[in-house]
Amino acid sequence: MVDKNKKIKMLDKPSKPVPSVQEIQACFYLRYAPLAKPSFGLDIDINIPGQGITAIFGESGSGKTSLLRCIAGLEKNVSGSLHVNGECWQNDSMFIPTHKRSLGYVFQEASLFEHLTAIGNLHYAIKRNSQAANPELLEQVISVMGIKKVLSQLPQQLSGGEKQRVAIARALLRQPKLLLMDEPLASLDTARKLEILPYLERLRSSFNIPILYVSHAVDEIVRLADHVVIMRQGKVLTQGGITELFSRADLTLGVSNEVGAILECNVVEIDTKWHLMRVTFDGGELWLPNKQSEQNKQNDVQRIRILASDVSLTLTPHTDSSILNVLSGKIVEIINDEEPAMSLVRLKVGATYLLARLTLKSLQKLDLTLGTRIWIQIKSAAIVR
Amino acid sequence: MSLTDGDIATIWVTLRLATTVTILLLIFTTPIAWWLARTRSWLKGPVSAIVALPLVLPPTVLGFYLLLAMGPNGAIGQFTQALGLGTLPFTFWGLVVASMVYSMPFVVQPIQNAIEAIGERPIEAAATLGAGPLDRFFTVVLPLAKPGFMTATILGFAHTVGEFGIVLMIGGSIPGETRVVSVQIYDHVEALEYAQAHALSGVMVIFSFVVLLTLYTFQRKRKAVSMSYGR
Numbered sequence: 308m309v310d311k312n313k314k315i316k317m318l319d320k321p322s323k324p325v326p327s328v329q330e331i332q333a334c335f336y337l338r339y340a341p342l343a344k345p346s347f348g349l350d351i352d353i354n355i356p357g358q359g360i361t362a363i364f365g366e367s368g369s370g371k372t373s374l375l376r377c378i379a380g381l382e383k384n385v386s387g388s389l390h391v392n393g394e395c396w397q398n399d400s401m402f403i404p405t406h407k408r409s410l411g412y413v414f415q416e417a418s419l420f421e422h423l424t425a426i427g428n429l430h431y432a433i434k435r436n437s438q439a440a441n442p443e444l445l446e447q448v449i450s451v452m453g454i455k456k457v458l459s460q461l462p463q464q465l466s467g468g469e470k471q472r473v474a475i476a477r478a479l480l481r482q483p484k485l486l487l488m489d490e491p492l493a494s495l496d497t498a499r500k501l502e503i504l505p506y507l508e509r510l511r512s513s514f515n516i517p518i519l520y521v522s523h524a525v526d527e528i529v530r531l532a533d534h535v536v537i538m539r540q541g542k543v544l545t546q547g548g549i550t551e552l553f554s555r556a557d558l559t560l561g562v563s564n565e566v567g568a569i570l571e572c573n574v575v576e577i578d579t580k581w582h583l584m585r586v587t588f589d590g591g592e593l594w595l596p597n598k599q600s601e602q603n604k605q606n607d608v609q610r611i612r613i614l615a616s617d618v619s620l621t622l623t624p625h626t627d628s629s630i631l632n633v634l635s636g637k638i639v640e641i642i643n644d645e646e647p648a649m650s651l652v653r654l655k656v657g658a659t660y661l662l663a664r665l666t667l668k669s670l671q672k673l674d675l676t677l678g679t680r681i682w683i684q685i686k687s688a689a690i691v692r
Numbered sequence: 693m694s695l696t697d698g699d700i701a702t703i704w705v706t707l708r709l710a711t712t713v714t715i716l717l718l719i720f721t722t723p724i725a726w727w728l729a730r731t732r733s734w735l736k737g738p739v740s741a742i743v744a745l746p747l748v749l750p751p752t753v754l755g756f757y758l759l760l761a762m763g764p765n766g767a768i769g770q771f772t773q774a775l776g777l778g779t780l781p782f783t784f785w786g787l788v789v790a791s792m793v794y795s796m797p798f799v800v801q802p803i804q805n806a807i808e809a810i811g812e813r814p815i816e817a818a819a820t821l822g823a824g825p826l827d828r829f830f831t832v833v834l835p836l837a838k839p840g841f842m843t844a845t846i847l848g849f850a851h852t853v854g855e856f857g858i859v860l861m862i863g864g865s866i867p868g869e870t871r872v873v874s875v876q877i878y879d880h881v882e883a884l885e886y887a888q889a890h891a892l893s894g895v896m897v898i899f900s901f902v903v904l905l906t907l908y909t910f911q912r913k914r915k916a917v918s919m920s921y922g923r
Contacts, residue, residue: 421814477821
């Protein structure tokens with residue numbers, strides 16, 4: 308492991324004093340030729356945080372990639388304006404070409420230069436970086452991305468996961484003010500995905516670059532994003548903090564069996580006997596399995612997801628159940644699910660919201676209505692990270 | 693059976709012509725190939741057709757029009773006269789211009805195909821890494837399209853060496869200036885000098901075989917390399 312304190316320094320150079328908060332203001336209008344089969348356009352006007360990881364989420368064809376390409380200046384014939392942390396990249400009278408924008412772009416396929424070795428690809432970025440060469444940065448990026456062993460190889464000799472890590476390293480070495488990632492894991496199988504996700508998490512903690520992360524995979528977003536922009540048919544449906552958006556019942560994010568709330572928790576106790584850990588959140592506490600692979604420590608901040616289908620409700624607290632986690636809360640919203648048998652119930656626990664997916668039948672059996680105080684049961688084993 | 697001084701002079705003219713034409717074509721048609729490979733303009737069709745015309749037209753047709761254009765009253769002729777260069781027909785440089793037109797598709801098409809095969813992505817990736825347009829061309833497009841440029845060079849050269857009709861129309865047969873190997877062989881046969889014709893023809897057969905062998909060996913090696921890396 309690399310010394311954590313050393314890592315945080317990099318790329319942390321404060322940019323010019325910005326009048327307002329750190330923010331990316333993007334306003335784009337784009338209409339593709341009418342020949343394009345499903346006539347598609349982009350009509351966007353958003354302000355998103357100029358720090359942390361912002362996920363751009365939506366089904367395929369919702370315009371996520373187009374938005375990213377507009378921000379990168381890769382899309383021609385787009386009107387609009389773009390300001391990144393106080394710097395203007397595009398407005399009605401000017402358009403900074405892609406190669407003059409301080410951005411890194413990670414494409415869905417690694418898109419390495421096939422005629423250059425991995426290290427050659429990295430040097431390609433370093434040579435064109437306007438900032439002074441920083442040998443420490445190269446070393447740090449190589450170690451964070453874990454690509455030391457493959458540096459002398461050609462892209463054709465690398466596995467899909469290695470290629471994508473080299474591509475991310477290459478984008479980082481540009482020392483960009485904004486990193487754009489277009490479904491960097493979508494072209495990889497599940498095993499490779501799991502291989503890269505920890506590197507992306509390290510990216511967040513090691514380099515202080517705002518990242519726009521396009522994805523349609525809920526699990527990636529849950530692990531990585533701080534802020535979420537939801538797109539539908541070329542427009543922004545809504546945006547907000549990740550815990551806020553995922554606990555809303557009216558937005559079905561992802562397929563119905565993936566619906567679930569996200570909680571930010573603090574690890575307060577590690578139970579070595581039962582391999583469990585106790586975490587607290589704003590409204591209660593939970594026990595969950597302490598996975599060996601995760602090396603959780605006390606006071607760690609953990610983000611967990613509680614799927615709506617893993618939550619059940621009772622009117623009285625059960626003590627004879629196998630369920631470890633029982634919380635008290637009340638019903639604040641009931642929404643009919645797409646499936647006629649089901650409904651989605653939004654629960655308030657302290658200051659936190661949870662979602663439960665119940666059949667309409669049990670809803671009626673227990674006489675559950677808005678404001679009903681209930682006990683919430685969550686299976687520990689079902690809590691996902 | 694040996695080559696006369698006259699034969700060797702024609703070989704020399706031929707090589708000089710083919711080299712000049714190939715170099716000039718690589719320089720002047722790469723932008724055309726680049727444009728054809730990446731444009732979405734409606735002009736792509738017409739321009740492609742014009743570039744490919746020499747593939748189907750008889751050399752005499754092409755030579756006839758070029759002769760008129762380069763003559764004293766033609767557009768090119770007026771231009772070269774205004775520059776004080778005189779007219780081009782029956783000069784080495786007239787032959788160069790005609791050969792460039794005639795061999796153009798053999799150079800443009802392989803380069804165009806190679807650039808099309810690269811696609812937009814590596815070029816966009818280079819742009820996001822801070823490479824400007826020229827930088828992108830020389831550091832990404834050129835190395836990735838290298839096989840296409842190699843094929844274009846070999847085909848352009850070989851095709852110029854092998855032309856006959858257009859040379860007769862434009863260049864005539866001035867020894868040391870415009871008399872190339874193919875015309876020399878024709879003259880030998882006309883004069884019933886079969887031994888001489890044999891010698892030169894043999895040289896041409898061997899040359900052409902070696903060129904094509906080089907081309908195909910090169911292409912097969914590329915394929916083998918990319919297959920051994922494939923995963």
